[in-house]
Amino acid sequence: MLDTARDRAIEPLLRASGLPRECLLAGALSARLLAVAPYVVQLDVHEGGQWLQLLTAVWGGSRGWLAVTRQEVGLALMRRHLRSLLLVPGSADDGPSLLRFFDPRVLRVLLPHSTSAQAERFMGPMACVLVESSASNDAQLCGMGPRPQDVQKLQGLPQLRVFVERAMLREAPLDVRLPPAGGWVLKLTPQQLxxxxxxxxxxxxxxxxxxxxxxxxxxxxxxxxxxxxxxxxxxxxxxxxxxxxxxxxxxxxxxxxxxxxxxxxxxxxxxxxxxxxxxxxxxxxxxxxxxxxxxxxxxxxxxxxxxxxxxxxxxxxx
Structure with missing residues (x-):
């Protein structure tokens, strides 16, 4: 999940990579908006080192986060699930609000403060997510503990690479729950707000x-x-x-x-x-x-x- 608004160099990098990707926003978008929109990008550890090149290029600076899923969870399903999380209910006067979960600075605050039900709804087809820590290139690993919102830490990009490769090769447990056809509505608690x-x-x-x-x-x-x-x-x-x-x-x-x-x-x-x-x-x-x-x-x-x-x-x- 990449937030191109965090760095204008990401979108050209994505185009040059040729990796399968989908914009999280819908509708007819201008080139200017596409250049700063959030994108979900499909990576495959079985296809050479291209996924690692992209991860190495964007990791650091809180420009995105990584989700690990089973291979059968395709790009279309991931986009559908993530789009179902974009809007959260607001007040009767203000209406729904955009939840910028694609910004890792938001997600690393949101998940540790989630209830089990919220975390499960957020995870959907994702077995776990890895988000940069606030003060380093270490990764916060959410979703692999007894509760989906439990947070563990991976030290630096090398350890992150090893974990992803092992997880995608099914050497790490993946408990995947597919979202219902209508998606979910994620409601934020006062503590999260x-x-x-x-x-x-x-x-x-x-x-x-x-x-x-x-x-x-x-x-x-x-x-x-x-x-x-x-x-x-x-x-x-x-x-x-x-x-x-x-x-x-x-x-x-x-x-x-x-x-x-x-x-x-x-x-x-x-x-x-x-x-x-x-x-x-x-x-x-x-x-x-x-x-x-x-x-x-x-x-x-x-x-x-x-x-x-x-x-x-x-x-x-x-």
Whole structure:
């Protein structure tokens, strides 16, 4: 299962490989969408080393995950089963939502938090799935334990290769359950939704901390990654308290909190421009850049400089 949106180089690589594949999305898709769509690709360990070449090329960077099935489980059946999992029920107002299980960053959070019934429904014709661990090229192996959501670990790509070859040669047990003709509806529990939301929030904070260091390298000197991420997480909490929601507005708020300090919104000029009115809060945040006087920006900057000086003068442990 490959998520080409994670890396634009994957789709051309798939076309060049000639391996049997199907897009998980249906309908008339534009070339632009096909280039970033999820694909299910059929690999066969009995047909030379082509499967290993593709696996080696894409493993790392959380660009896909691997499912082991019996040989009689063909590409059409796998696509039908996986498509049946794409939508999960939502609220009466919002309707169903797309479950991005094809993104390994989502799947490695989803499966360990699944109930036995959920895991069995997800697995369907898959005997097991192998997903990259978050911090390395190791694989989380789900589906081979006493419960389908049990997670084991394979160390690195070589061990993963050995396991796949043995499993496909039927030296490892494969307990395959075929899905019913109508597929299944996978319902997420509040615990899964919380885990997925927290994981997405953590990754967003890590990305913003990385962008801060890239945009203001000198200002980030002397600040550890953990310190930057802690500032970003607190700034995101403050931003959401103001009901900011879009990625752009959250990013802008974090940038302001970094430059002028947490709590910058308590400055009288900032507070006045952010006061609730009939405009969306994102538009009120934009007013800061359009309407705030130069003197107020200078005042904010002076306050940030004073706090930075106090931090540098504070005693440090040896």
């Amino acid at each position: 919380h885990a997925l939301t927290q994981d997405a929030s953590d990754r967003f904070a890590e990305r913003l901390a990385h962008e801060l260091r890239r945009a203001w390298p000198r200002a980030c000197e002397g600040r550890s990654t953990a310190e930057l991420q802690a500032l970003v997480r607190q700034a995101l909490i403050d931003a959401r308290r103001l009901e900011l929601q879009s990625l752009r507005s959250l990013s802008d708020y974090v940038g302001l909190a970094f430059r002028f300090g947490l709590g910058f919104e308590e400055h009288p000029a900032v507070r006045r421009l952010l006061e609730p009115d009939d405009r969306p809060v994102e538009q009120r945040l934009a007013r800061l850049f359009l309407e705030m006087a130069d003197g107020d920006w200078a005042d904010l900057q002076a306050g940030a400089a004073a706090r930075s000086a106090r931090r540098e003068d504070a005693p440090h442990d040896d």
